[in-house]
Amino acid sequence: MSSVNPSAPFSAEFDPNSQEFSLAGVVRPRSADEIATSLSTLKEAIEEVRGVLYINVKRLIQMNNTAFHAFVRVVLDACRARSDLRFVIITSSVVGWTTRMFAHLNKLEPQITVEVYDSKFYPGQNFVENTSFIPILRTQTKMTWRHERAILPRHGMRPGIVMADICCGIGDFAVLVQKEFQPARIVALDHSKASLAYARDVAAGFGITDIEYTYGDASEMLLEDNQFDLVTCRHSLQIFNRPDVLLGELYRICKPGGRVYITNEKNSHCLGEPRSQSIQWTYNEVAKLFSHFEMDVELGPKSRRYLVDAGFEDIIVETFMVTNLDGDPRDFADVIMAWEDVYAGEMAVKRGDSAEFIQRFRQGFQDHIFAALHPKGYAGWPIWVASGRKPL
Amino acid sequence: MHVAEKEPEADFEPLLQLEMEMGTFLSDWHHCDQLSTFVARMISHNRTDPVRHSNFFSSALNELLEVLFRGGSPDGQIGCAVYRQGPTERVKLTFPCPPRQRHFLNEAVAKARRGDALARYLDSISADLAPTRDAVLLDLAINFDALIHLEDSAPSSITLVVDLPLEGIVT
Numbered sequence A: 001m002s003s004v005n006p007s008a009p010f011s012a013e014f015d016p017n018s019q020e021f022s023l024a025g026v027v028r029p030r031s032a033d034e035i036a037t038s039l040s041t042l043k044e045a046i047e048e049v050r051g052v053l054y055i056n057v058k059r060l061i062q063m064n065n066t067a068f069h070a071f072v073r074v075v076l077d078a079c080r081a082r083s084d085l086r087f088v089i090i091t092s093s094v095v096g097w098t099t100r101m102f103a104h105l106n107k108l109e110p111q112i113t114v115e116v117y118d119s120k121f122y123p124g125q126n127f128v129e130n131t132s133f134i135p136i137l138r139t140q141t142k143m144t145w146r147h148e149r150a151i152l153p154r155h156g157m158r159p160g161i162v163m164a165d166i167c168c169g170i171g172d173f174a175v176l177v178q179k180e181f182q183p184a185r186i187v188a189l190d191h192s193k194a195s196l197a198y199a200r201d202v203a204a205g206f207g208i209t210d211i212e213y214t215y216g217d218a219s220e221m222l223l224e225d226n227q228f229d230l231v232t233c234r235h236s237l238q239i240f241n242r243p244d245v246l247l248g249e250l251y252r253i254c255k256p257g258g259r260v261y262i263t264n265e266k267n268s269h270c271l272g273e274p275r276s277q278s279i280q281w282t283y284n285e286v287a288k289l290f291s292h293f294e295m296d297v298e299l300g301p302k303s304r305r306y307l308v309d310a311g312f313e314d315i316i317v318e319t320f321m322v323t324n325l326d327g328d329p330r331d332f333a334d335v336i337m338a339w340e341d342v343y344a345g346e347m348a349v350k351r352g353d354s355a356e357f358i359q360r361f362r363q364g365f366q367d368h369i370f371a372a373l374h375p376k377g378y379a380g381w382p383i384w385v386a387s388g389r390k391p392l
Numbered sequence B: 001m002h003v004a005e006k007e008p009e010a011d012f013e014p015l016l017q018l019e020m021e022m023g024t025f026l027s028d029w030h031h032c033d034q035l036s037t038f039v040a041r042m043i044s045h046n047r048t049d050p051v052r053h054s055n056f057f058s059s060a061l062n063e064l065l066e067v068l069f070r071g072g073s074p075d076g077q078i079g080c081a082v083y084r085q086g087p088t089e090r091v092k093l094t095f096p097c098p099p100r101q102r103h104f105l106n107e108a109v110a111k112a113r114r115g116d117a118l119a120r121y122l123d124s125i126s127a128d129l130a131p132t133r134d135a136v137l138l139d140l141a142i143n144f145d146a147l148i149h150l151e152d153s154a155p156s157s158i159t160l161v162v163d164l165p166l167e168g169i170v171t
Ligand SMILES: C[S@@+](CC[C@H](N)C(=O)[O-])C[C@H]1O[C@@H](n2cnc3c(N)ncnc32)[C@H](O)[C@@H]1O
Pocket: A128, A129, A137, A138, A140, A141, A166, A167, A168, A169, A170, A173, A189, A190, A191, A192, A195, A216, A217, A218, A219, A233, A234, A235, A236, A239, A240
């Protein structure tokens, strides 16, 4: 059984500031005595809090009945002894059995309620997870792949590796990587069910059966530590409101000596000629619009700092510019059209922008398309690529 | 009554089968965790969502192995086979079982199949005692939608057959 990785370590912690008791990892004791310390932590937490105790089991990967029963016993006893106290158990939609198991507690004690945290967990989630993002992702990857296929080997991509694409979107990158580089294994994770369904269809259409698409929260993954030679995460640190947390998770699942590869934009640097001013105005506004929803689409040049802060070494940063000269200029125009639809058509509307603003906002995209299709025009979209090695 | 005729797994595709000396299995509690993690990963790789399927499956299999561990004596062999039919995995655990235990196991399986399984499960959660074998089978029936039955195998052993429709729950 030596090929089995050791189970994720178990932890039980109480944070008095947030009144939150958190259970994480794998806990499969033979008897409740083995988890006596954790049970005491829970009892002490109950003594200390007022009003509500949050019990966070988002990162609880496995818990056997022995442990479940022991923890629940403490909570049920507390319900009887303390009618002033409520318990909110926070589960994740990713770990299906926790939600099912803990949901029963409300039937036993109405003081206990169960919430699924990741139904609304980052501000941009609604835009990014519904189907309207799919045309954006599809057209983008088609354009970026031309560049990235040449760039990736410098960042650790090679045949036979074990890799993960985190925040894989519609999974087209994973399919392209599979065909071009033949890694031994690819896990592709996203939290958008619509995108994953699309991804599985695309892979099936290509006759590809060995990409492991999985539903998950990139900031709280079920994947074990130290298992991937290369972890890619493209255009996603910039749309999640806590990029440092996400990067910490990428670091965790990466093997020591392996690399984490991230790509991000700086939207205000999109450019075009002619009509450069209108184009520039609109993309400055794109950056502001995203920051309204706590997304930082200016993150690209900050990649180096994020990687250093997360503990990576041997950091490589490079940039490339997707342009209208990369092939058929219509492809470039398609990307911009997809952006206009969602950014002006949905996000600005959601922010409550005036019709005048939206009209001017749209004009910049139209001018970018004009520049892209103009026989003497030039249109560009810059991308920052960065990777770092996890120390041995 | 709940010991069915040994039915061939006609419509089930065999995925994996392993055997172990009971003595070896009982030598370390962590074998339950290790075996369930290993088997879950092996059989989940071509499920729609392999990571989550494996997590779910490991949870269920570990409970079954823990039941065997707690009730086991160091003679004979334990066999674990997994089959698949559509969205369902069938786990067959074969293990030595003296006649007296057979009776209790029969009862536990019968309770997990009855209409009042949920009420019994809730009782078991709020009970003071550590979870029993009955509670574990109820947990599987309620939280994993498991269908459980027993089959007679060799004279002194029995086979616990657990159908787990996890693909549907996971995706
Ligand atoms: C802009 S898209 C990029 C998708 C893909 N990497 C690409 O380049 O085509 C961002 C993706 O990140 C996903 N995402 C954002 N935050 C996430 C999280 N915490 N967990 C999992 N996925 C997340 C979204 O669902 C979305 O598919």
